[in-house]
Amino acid sequence: MKSWTPRSAAAAVALSAAVVGVAAPAGPASASVVERPQTLAADNPARNGPYAYTSTTVSDAATPGFGAATIYYPTSTTGTVGGVAISPGFTETQSAISWFGPRLASHGFVVITFNTNSGLDSPDSRGAQLLAALDYLTGSSAVKAKVDPSRLAVMGHSMGGGGTLAAAKSRPSLKAAIPLAPWHTDKTWPEVTTPTLIVGAENDTIAPVADHAEPFYTSLPANAEHAYLELNNASHSATNSDNPATSVQSVSWLKHFVNGDTSYDSYLCPGPAPSSTVEEYRSTCPF
Numbered sequence: 001m002k003s004w005t006p007r008s009a010a011a012a013v014a015l016s017a018a019v020v021g022v023a024a025p026a027g028p029a030s031a032s033v034v035e036r037p038q039t040l041a042a043d044n045p046a047r048n049g050p051y052a053y054t055s056t057t058v059s060d061a062a063t064p065g066f067g068a069a070t071i072y073y074p075t076s077t078t079g080t081v082g083g084v085a086i087s088p089g090f091t092e093t094q095s096a097i098s099w100f101g102p103r104l105a106s107h108g109f110v111v112i113t114f115n116t117n118s119g120l121d122s123p124d125s126r127g128a129q130l131l132a133a134l135d136y137l138t139g140s141s142a143v144k145a146k147v148d149p150s151r152l153a154v155m156g157h158s159m160g161g162g163g164t165l166a167a168a169k170s171r172p173s174l175k176a177a178i179p180l181a182p183w184h185t186d187k188t189w190p191e192v193t194t195p196t197l198i199v200g201a202e203n204d205t206i207a208p209v210a211d212h213a214e215p216f217y218t219s220l221p222a223n224a225e226h227a228y229l230e231l232n233n234a235s236h237s238a239t240n241s242d243n244p245a246t247s248v249q250s251v252s253w254l255k256h257f258v259n260g261d262t263s264y265d266s267y268l269c270p271g272p273a274p275s276s277t278v279e280e281y282r283s284t285c286p287f
Contacts, residue, residue, distance in 0.1 A: 127169075179213075187211075
């Protein structure tokens with residue numbers, strides 16, 4: 001497994017002083033008290049970040065348009081932060097993508113993972129549920145005051161990844177989309193203008209990259225920012241547990257496109273070289 005480390009000496013020195021789960025000093029807030037902390041450049045995005053975080057559960061009866069959910073949120077940030085909704089795949093529950101909750105919350109995002117209305121829901125239905133989860137997060141959740149409704153993103157695995165593309169197509173105001181081993185019967189997405197990072201798995205037999213992730217990527221419009229990460233020697237479920245390569249690119253993608261934080265750009269451009277964990281990486285760099 002390739003070991004990911006920050007790419008500057010200054011970042012490495014700052015990282016050595018950080019303790020996971022303990023708050024780091026926040027960067028200055030903008031005039032609208034929206035936090036875009038530059039201090040997080042010292043983080044290693046393959047691991048949890050410096051923000052303390054906690055979580056709260058939401059019952060199925062309390063969620064409008066989707067199933068039971070868990071909200072992960074940083075407790076040591078100031079101002080408002082970006083929000084991310086994450087959908088599981090076909091027959092999966094939120095446990096399949098739950099590791100993203102602590103990872104992203106500790107890097108300064110509010111995250112909602114959820115069960116879908118049915119394990120058999122279509123990708124388009126999952127896309128609608130992703131948007132419903134964001135609306136709940138910003139509109140009536142217990143942490144709505146922490147979330148900047150103008151800085152929202154969607155993620156999802158398998159059919160949830162297809163749903164991620166459907167959500168981005170439906171709501172172009174989203175700041176970022178990250179489909180993970182995505183599956184959808186629609187192979188072309190020229191309508192998606194949201195900055196999109198697609199993660200595929202080389203040995204995926206459920207959503208083979210040649211039939212799903214790759215044509216999805218190549219169909220995205222040339223004038224929209226997008227990237228493609230293919231995991232080396234990986235299966236369809238590779239992103240259902242802590243995956244460092246996926247973590248690095250996902251955190252960096254959200255930092256750049258949701259937070260406007262360019263201090264993570266060295267992870268995105270030129271991006272990772274082929275290795276024991278990365279088969280290939282393509283992008284529309286420079287962003």
